[in-house]
Amino acid sequence: MAQNGIITVTELTRRIKGVLEHGFTELLVQGEISNAKLHSSGHFYFSLKDESAQLNAVMWRSRVQNLPFRPADGMKVIARGNITLYEPRGSYQLDCLSLQPLGVGELQRAFEQLRNRLMAEGLFESSRKKPLPEHPSVIAVITSPTGAAVKDMLSVLRRRMPSLEIVLVPVRVQGAGAADEIAGALDLVNEWGGADLIITGRGGGSMEDLWAFNEEVVARAVARSRVPVISAVGHEVDFTICDFVADLRAPTPSAAAELAVKEASDLIELIGNYCYTMHSSVMNSIAVRRKTVEHLVRSYSFHRPIDLLRQRSQTVDELSRRLEHSSRQWFQSAALRLREYTGRIQSLDPALVLKRGYAIVRQEGRVVSAAHNASVPGEAVITFHDGALSATVHDRTTEDHGKERD
Amino acid sequence: MTALQKTMAKKETKQTFEQSLRRLEELVETLERGDVPLEDSLRLYEEGIGLSNECLAILKRTETRIKQLSKDLSGRIQLTETDGDE
Numbered sequence: 283m284a285q286n287g288i289i290t291v292t293e294l295t296r297r298i299k300g301v302l303e304h305g306f307t308e309l310l311v312q313g314e315i316s317n318a319k320l321h322s323s324g325h326f327y328f329s330l331k332d333e334s335a336q337l338n339a340v341m342w343r344s345r346v347q348n349l350p351f352r353p354a355d356g357m358k359v360i361a362r363g364n365i366t367l368y369e370p371r372g373s374y375q376l377d378c379l380s381l382q383p384l385g386v387g388e389l390q391r392a393f394e395q396l397r398n399r400l401m402a403e404g405l406f407e408s409s410r411k412k413p414l415p416e417h418p419s420v421i422a423v424i425t426s427p428t429g430a431a432v433k434d435m436l437s438v439l440r441r442r443m444p445s446l447e448i449v450l451v452p453v454r455v456q457g458a459g460a461a462d463e464i465a466g467a468l469d470l471v472n473e474w475g476g477a478d479l480i481i482t483g484r485g486g487g488s489m490e491d492l493w494a495f496n497e498e499v500v501a502r503a504v505a506r507s508r509v510p511v512i513s514a515v516g517h518e519v520d521f522t523i524c525d526f527v528a529d530l531r532a533p534t535p536s537a538a539a540e541l542a543v544k545e546a547s548d549l550i551e552l553i554g555n556y557c558y559t560m561h562s563s564v565m566n567s568i569a570v571r572r573k574t575v576e577h578l579v580r581s582y583s584f585h586r587p588i589d590l591l592r593q594r595s596q597t598v599d600e601l602s603r604r605l606e607h608s609s610r611q612w613f614q615s616a617a618l619r620l621r622e623y624t625g626r627i628q629s630l631d632p633a634l635v636l637k638r639g640y641a642i643v644r645q646e647g648r649v650v651s652a653a654h655n656a657s658v659p660g661e662a663v664i665t666f667h668d669g670a671l672s673a674t675v676h677d678r679t680t681e682d683h684g685k686e687r688d
Numbered sequence: 689m690t691a692l693q694k695t696m697a698k699k700e701t702k703q704t705f706e707q708s709l710r711r712l713e714e715l716v717e718t719l720e721r722g723d724v725p726l727e728d729s730l731r732l733y734e735e736g737i738g739l740s741n742e743c744l745a746i747l748k749r750t751e752t753r754i755k756q757l758s759k760d761l762s763g764r765i766q767l768t769e770t771d772g773d774e
Contacts, residue, residue, distance in 0.1 A: 336755065379707055418706075419705055422757065436752075440752045444751070444752055445705075445746050445748075445749035445752070447753045447754075448755070449754075449757045449767070450754060450757070469756065470765065472758060474757060474765050476767075478706075489743075549709075549747055550744060550747050553712070553740045556736070560715065560716055560719050560732075560733050561733075563716075563720050563722060564719060564733045576774055600734070601727070601730055605733065
């Protein structure tokens with residue numbers, strides 16, 4: 283110490299600094315965040331306060347990046363850190379190493395606040411939900427490229443619909459900045475415009491881990507997305523704001539993939555059934571027309587030139603030949619294809635259909651494919667896979683009563 | 689006869705799977721109702737068979753294509769092929 287007891291500001295400050303920085307280390311300080319400011323440098327400046335005191339604090343960028351949530355004014359937290367003194371300004375502050383919301387209660391409160399606000403705004407209304415495409419060709423998947431979720435989703439999507447095009451948009455799904463990345467990815471997919479459907483999500487974790495999906499930026503990006511969004515965050519029990527805003531919430535990432543696409547093999551079977559239906563419908567109307575022509579030949583043959591009748595009858599024959607031709611070709615190539623792929627063409631085999639419990643009704647050797655085609659009253663033969671029954675047809679109920687043809 | 693008009697109008701560009709399947713469903717319904725003239729129903733039938741072939745060809749594809757979407761530093765959208773990560 284200099285003479286007269288006089289010391290310089292610098293000297294004093296250094297002594298105070300020594301006392302403070304040695305005496306106040308590894309602190310756990312509880313308080314409420316105020317004056318929160320994320321500087322463009324990435325450092326986070328804030329104050330911790332309670333009813334009667336205030337403490338300046340700073341968290342350096344490298345640590346901010348690991349924060350599981352976005353600290354905001356009013357949030358009660360526990361800050362871990364050391365007191366440091368900044369000599370040029372003579373001020374002391376808490377050098378904050380980590381920040382923890384004061385219990386899950388605090389996160390829960392933040393969650394509820396945002397949920398209530400967005401709900402009041404109508405963001406969760408079912409009228410806002412966009413219908414999902416039934417058969418998407420291109421699906422954008424927004425998630426972490428390294429997590430289990432992406433593997434699960436890809437494998438389910440691939441298995442169900444191998445012809446799919448999947449567009450990955452890799453993002454961080456936790457830590458500071460994750461929410462911005464997710465929101466940015468949602469906007470990017472919309473800007474690109476090539477996807478029919480978006481799935482965003484991540485695997486399970488603590489509420490802090492899932493927090494990015496509870497942030498407003500994500501909610502807003504989902505809300506403004508023109509491409510329908512399926513949200514799949516965490517496990518079945520986890521609900522996030524993103525789930526509420528999304529057009530569909532899936533309980534898990536793999537469930538999202540299941541909801542997104544149908545199974546290719548089911549569609550193949552469906553298309554097979556369509557072809558079968560078309561075929562029998564056209565066969566049926568050919569049969570009806572043929573009957574009409576025959577009827578005409580019988581009843582009007584005295585009044586009309588016979589040539590015209592022959593012509594009509596010929597037209598019908600020709601059409602039925604054409605049908606047989608094109609359908610035989612189709613069924614042959616389809617059979618090859620389907621067998622090659624799943625063997626499901628077998629479901630078209632009448633014998634197998636019969637084994638599943640269906641039966642064929644015939645009258646006078648003709649298949650009766652509709653109630654209105656049956657002769658009533660009349661005799662019928664019902665063929666099962668293991669034999670046949672003869673039956674008597676008493677009466678008929680059809681959906682359009684009274685429009686019976688003979 | 690809207691089904692027919694659509695048949696005529698539908699000479700445009702390549703359809704998506706979803707569009708093809710929807711049109712196929714429409715044709716099946718029309719044919720099932722049985723209220724179109726025979727000539728027309730045959731034409732619809734042939735269109736239906738064509739569509740189902742198209743759809744089956746798509747469903748038959750087995751290699752899932754996986755791409756990655758990102759933006760480069762100048763803000764241009766980039767779509768890069770990945771070899772699938774298996």
